[in-house]
Amino acid sequence: MRPFLLALLAATALSGCTLAPRYERPELPVGQAWPVTAEAAPSAGVPAADLAWRDVFQDARLQSTIALALEQTRDLRVAVANIARARAEYRIQRADLLPAINAVGAGERARTPASVSQTGRAETIEQFSVSAGFAAYELDLFGRVQSLSAAALQSYLATEENRRTVQISLIAETANAYLTLAADRDLLKITQDTLASREAAYDLSRKRFEAGATSELDLRQAQTLTEQARSDAAVATAQVNRDLNALRLLVGAEVPAELLPQGGLATIAVRPDIAAGLPSDVLVARPDVLSAERALRAQNANIGAARAAFFPRISLTGSTGTISPELGDLFGAGARSWSFAPQIVLPIFSGGANIANLRGAEASRDAALAQYEKAIQTAFREVSDALAVRATITERVSAQGRLVEAATATQRLTQARYDSGVDGYLALLDAQRTLYAARQSLLASQLAEAANRVELYRALGGGG
Incomplete structure (x- = not known):
């Protein structure tokens, strides 16, 4: 949760400048x-x-x-x-x-056949998660x-x-x-x-x-x-x-x-x-x-x-929530999870598109x-x-x-x-x-x- 809040605070503090020319009303041409x-x-x-x-x-x-x-x-x-x-x-x-914050609930059930299982036995895996976060929010x-x-x-x-x-x-x-x-x-x-x-x-x-x-x-x-x-x-x-x-x-x-x-x-x-x-x-x-x-x-x-x-363009993706192999333990102790994935894109060559x-x-x-x-x-x-x-x-x-x-x-x-x-x-x-x-x-x-x-x-x- 802490990285999530820090990201939001950083976005608020760093945004606000603009490279647009200062506008002045033109002189009347009459x-x-x-x-x-x-x-x-x-x-x-x-x-x-x-x-x-x-x-x-x-x-x-x-x-x-x-x-x-x-x-x-x-x-x-x-x-x-x-x-x-x-x-x-x-x-x-x-x-x-502002970042668009979404809540996501997901459930997954997957079966691995014995022929490809590492244990030599067929396995069925279940996983459930609930999270809230934002994706690709640009600073x-x-x-x-x-x-x-x-x-x-x-x-x-x-x-x-x-x-x-x-x-x-x-x-x-x-x-x-x-x-x-x-x-x-x-x-x-x-x-x-x-x-x-x-x-x-x-x-x-x-x-x-x-x-x-x-x-x-x-x-x-x-x-x-x-x-x-x-x-x-x-x-x-x-x-x-x-x-x-x-x-x-x-x-x-x-x-x-x-x-x-x-x-x-x-x-x-x-x-x-x-x-x-x-x-x-x-x-x-x-x-x-x-x-x-x-x-x-x-x-x-x-x-x-x-x-x-x-x-450069900096975008943030982050979420926090819970994950568990059992639906009943989804909100139990120790099931918390979080992720934070900042990304920076620096334009190097665009074939003159930005200049155009x-x-x-x-x-x-x-x-x-x-x-x-x-x-x-x-x-x-x-x-x-x-x-x-x-x-x-x-x-x-x-x-x-x-x-x-x-x-x-x-x-x-x-x-x-x-x-x-x-x-x-x-x-x-x-x-x-x-x-x-x-x-x-x-x-x-x-x-x-x-x-x-x-x-x-x-x-x-x-x-x-």
Whole structure:
């Protein structure tokens, strides 16, 4: 028993060092400021990472839809399952730091025939044993096992960050799909209203033509606009159905009718005052960037394991127990037994395998570094693009709103001039087309504004 305990104490005392390079976070391969105006990237306000998604998406129906997506979607289930698998792999690797102790019970009965027996008589031998011990436990003198355990830990943590990435993306995609559905429902209403007004105008033109008060050209122009609006209404109806299908796919289940948009795009509140902060604070907090950094740290730890392969490996095998030729005397006095078998393996020649493994580990570290820098640069561009849109989107929406007001007034005045015979029908048709297009453009700009807020939440690494 004493050698067994001494071996365990030696393993605990000698293990703990590592040959892995000291890790330092690389410099950010991007600028220290966003390439936009200060108004578009305000530092005041709440950082996106500190905002729960319910604080950003404040509409009750949208919140319920996002919650349903987080509960039902298969992509998030896959991410959670990957976390469980990575956690299990880390625990398996970490278990190698401690000896695996097993209890073994054995019994043997053997017969030796008289022709080969030393006594000239047939002999039957019985032996029974019970022992507890460990086999081939490696003393981690140079940190090989510890480095492998550290790499497994970083891989597990990277998988957790991947789950956060999937969750944030799912929230943003669901919100965008919901907003798009609301906007397309508004567009359908615009086309239906336009169709109704043009059908009334066409009916009036037909009656005036039959009475001889207008030309056939006016009648056919009115018919052309009517059929165009009818076609637009059919396209808008199909688009709304496609939006519903996209939302169902994201949610992973049928979306209850009471959760669908009810009051139009303008009634769905999305928080506008998300602070951009500094690139050095924002980018390193994004889960995809953190995942890339975890992968880099894992490859850095693998270099330590590859370096340790050049040094001797010491393994211990030991056990203690009892042995007896009679089962009844197995636990009797004098039946104790023990064994202790240390082994040292010194690499002398491996055909360059150890050098190749080290170079491979270093190359993997360099590739992970490049991936980390690419993740930083991609995040920087996404945030910059979102801020560039935010810098002008308010002005765009305001301009489109004024355009609709002007086009509405123009259409009203042109209608009055046409009714009084001052202008021809062509001027009225042009005013109607302008108003129709202006209303569509205003709706598109309002959707772009809402989508930009969603994109800022995602690009800035919004909270869960």
